[in-house]
Amino acid sequence: MMTLYGYFRSSTSYRTRIAMNLKQLDYDYIAVNLAKDEQLEAVFQSINPQGLVPVVQINDLWLYQSPAILEWLEEVYPEHPLLPKDAAGRMQVRALSAMIGCDIHPLNNRRILQYLRNELSVDEDQVMAWCHRWMSEGFDALEKRLAQDKTRGKFCYGDSPTFADCYLIPQVSSAERFKVDLSAYPNIVAIDAHCRTLKAFADADPMVQPDAPNA
Amino acid sequence: MMTLYGYFRSSTSYRTRIAMNLKQLDYDYIAVNLAKDEQLEAVFQSINPQGLVPVVQINDLWLYQSPAILEWLEEVYPEHPLLPKDAAGRMQVRALSAMIGCDIHPLNNRRILQYLRNELSVDEDQVMAWCHRWMSEGFDALEKRLAQDKTRGKFCYGDSPTFADCYLIPQVSSAERFKVDLSAYPNIVAIDAHCRTLKAFADADPMVQPDAPNA
Numbered sequence: 001m002m003t004l005y006g007y008f009r010s011s012t013s014y015r016t017r018i019a020m021n022l023k024q025l026d027y028d029y030i031a032v033n034l035a036k037d038e039q040l041e042a043v044f045q046s047i048n049p050q051g052l053v054p055v056v057q058i059n060d061l062w063l064y065q066s067p068a069i070l071e072w073l074e075e076v077y078p079e080h081p082l083l084p085k086d087a088a089g090r091m092q093v094r095a096l097s098a099m100i101g102c103d104i105h106p107l108n109n110r111r112i113l114q115y116l117r118n119e120l121s122v123d124e125d126q127v128m129a130w131c132h133r134w135m136s137e138g139f140d141a142l143e144k145r146l147a148q149d150k151t152r153g154k155f156c157y158g159d160s161p162t163f164a165d166c167y168l169i170p171q172v173s174s175a176e177r178f179k180v181d182l183s184a185y186p187n188i189v190a191i192d193a194h195c196r197t198l199k200a201f202a203d204a205d206p207m208v209q210p211d212a213p214n215a
Numbered sequence: 216m217m218t219l220y221g222y223f224r225s226s227t228s229y230r231t232r233i234a235m236n237l238k239q240l241d242y243d244y245i246a247v248n249l250a251k252d253e254q255l256e257a258v259f260q261s262i263n264p265q266g267l268v269p270v271v272q273i274n275d276l277w278l279y280q281s282p283a284i285l286e287w288l289e290e291v292y293p294e295h296p297l298l299p300k301d302a303a304g305r306m307q308v309r310a311l312s313a314m315i316g317c318d319i320h321p322l323n324n325r326r327i328l329q330y331l332r333n334e335l336s337v338d339e340d341q342v343m344a345w346c347h348r349w350m351s352e353g354f355d356a357l358e359k360r361l362a363q364d365k366t367r368g369k370f371c372y373g374d375s376p377t378f379a380d381c382y383l384i385p386q387v388s389s390a391e392r393f394k395v396d397l398s399a400y401p402n403i404v405a406i407d408a409h410c411r412t413l414k415a416f417a418d419a420d421p422m423v424q425p426d427a428p429n430a
Contacts, residue, residue, distance in 0.1 A: 102321050
């Protein structure tokens, strides 16, 4: 049995939930309340000294860092593949994923925004502008890729979901929360809309997690 | 024949050069001068609309995003493997890589520091403090992992180089440039010192690239 340590609103937890659902894996969910800094408490620090979710436990094995968790899931549970079979396709899916996982998400997460507020005395309008800048710049590039790549289908790559969709949907969700105007991104919006019709994505949604307010 | 579009000082170009050298692949090098914003010019935008290096060209195939490039190299050129054979080992190497590639590097690159300076009017002391904060927090976590993981050897994982070392050495180089005190990180320092004795790492060093000043 697998246990996922996560937080309902964490994008990296969300992408991991999507991947596990797409692979039809059962898992227990243990919420780590980042808003109450539970990730800094001794219990969780012994699980992951970096104090970050998600962490996945399977018996004696502890998986951490969502990019590594997704690759592990793909290798150990090859059914319902989330990567294409050919090397060029796999490169493309991983590159789209990294455009989100390396160039958008890390800039907008909680510890960064707290630093802007607390250490650099940045006001809330500037915090919003910061988030908008990196999300827009990232989505501009992603939209161009999705518009020009012949491999784009109902999903970011072809007509079945891949890692790239696991990364994209939580990032769109985050952009909506920060009120980023998505009208310039028709490809992203269409993929997002299609993914949300699928149970694997719906069941991973932050607002239906046990630790969501009024879940 | 492969062509690498990179910049001498870019950490993501540096990690790609290390991986290509470790795999003993020949490549042409085309410098894209980020200090002169050449990545924003039409020529490079047609190559990568995200305006980021590295990009690797092999005939009609264009690889982008260093995490995806490294995985592609490993799949297409399996000799001189940069990932362990077992899934748990591969997870560990990818997780250590992501600790650097997602949680340290993206926060300290050029476009972010320029935004802090130009849009948020942050002074140079605060820019340095910003870099120190994320490098130290990331290295604290990485050092704990390397100290406790039984898989650590002469390199981040075992006694041959992996992706994790391709990520680590450029990050240490960047930390040194920002004068981060590394004395609290004996494992990181030892791995870095060992890697630097190897030709594949030495040949990838920013200061010996054709576009380095006084190269």
